Amino acid sequence: MTAMLELSGVSKHFGGMKAVNDVSFSVREGTICGLIGPNGAGKTTVVNLISGYLQPTAGRITLAGSDVADLRPHRLAAAGVARTYQNLKLFDESTVLENVLIGRHLSFKGRRWQLGRVRRREEAEQHEVARRLIDRVGLTSVTDVDVAELSYGMRRRVEIARAMATEPRLLLLDEPTAGMNRAESDDIGRLIQMINAEGVTVLLVDHNVRLVTEVCHRVVVLDWGSVLTEAGPHQVWQDERVKTAYLGTKERRTADTVEAPDAGR
Incomplete structure (x- = not known):
């Protein structure tokens, strides 16, 4: 299966701050990929880079094999990239x-x-x-x-x-269930799956662990602006580094906490 989206060594620096640092991952065509991480991990910055609201300091972003790192939002929209926002617009x-x-x-x-x-x-x-x-x-x-x-x-x-x-080929969803109760977030999850079933590739950013686990085919974890790990939606939560990134040191949490349906919200 070909990659709809691919980031290779992408970085974004604001002065001396490295908001995103050497990020590489791909999203296969026709899949739902989760992009998760604790607050401040760089998730929204990555979405802004993919959608053209920011241009990378370094690295390459491709859409279906074509370099789009320097395209502005209206050009990316015409190329088939659509997004929602963490704060409703x-x-x-x-x-x-x-x-x-x-x-x-x-x-x-x-x-x-x-x-x-x-x-x-x-x-x-x-x-x-x-x-x-x-x-x-x-x-x-x-x-x-x-x-x-x-x-x-x-x-x-x-x-x-x-x-x-x-009519996007790639839909970027930035915290679509933020502030929702379980029933509302479940409805959005079904909607995302329906959209994906119609052929749209989805990159989903969300703190709702249960939603990400249920709807995503693959999950990329960011921490401090870099990729911490990438795995299947169930395997990723077994990684001690992911548990620590979300919940602190091992002494302060248990595996059951990480696996709870709404942990990480």
């Missing part, structure tokens, strides 16, 4: 439909000089696509409701639908 005073339609901007082909009926037909088609996406994430009943009126869990779903509206 939605238009609160706009409806769910309007927020998702924003994600369809790359698909609008109409020009100002075209006949009105041509533009209206395309707008109708884009609305239909957006409504199908809203249905897929389970928000049909609130399609025309302002995002500000929705629960936190629903707002997360809107953000995922908007990201999917760009």
Whole structure:
């Protein structure tokens, strides 16, 4: 199976601080890869590098074999990379439909000089696509409701639908279940698996150990800006280095704590 995403020796320095240092890993096409680590490990910085919000100090980032390390976010979106954010970035005073339609901007082909009926037909088609996406994430009943009126869990779903509206090959999810209860996070887990089953490769950053274990095919662990280890979702928690990184020295924790469903949240 080919690599959809590959990082080779990627570093990002801010002055003397090495936020990411010589990170190398790959995500196979059609899989869900977890990217985990304690707070401050560099996870969001890696997502920002992959999505073009930051450019690496050193190293190579490839998407399906093509070097994309120097591409800006709009170019990466056009190449098939979409993302969500650790802190929600939605238009609160706009409806769910309007927020998702924003994600369809790359698909609008109409020009100002075209006949009105041509533009209206395309707008109708884009609305239909957006409504199908809203249905897929389970928000049909609130399609025309302002995002500000929705629960936190629903707002997360809107953000995922908007990201999917760009028709990505690679979806980057940064803490999609942060602040959710178990039922809400389980719903997001099923949604992620559904998206992956439709052929989208996923890189998932999340502190929810149970979610990562249940949905990911592979897990990469970061600590202090570097890759600590990489393994299957069950094997990774048996690594003493991972337990120590999350919970401190061996004397301060037990294996049962690490294996608890919600440990690490």
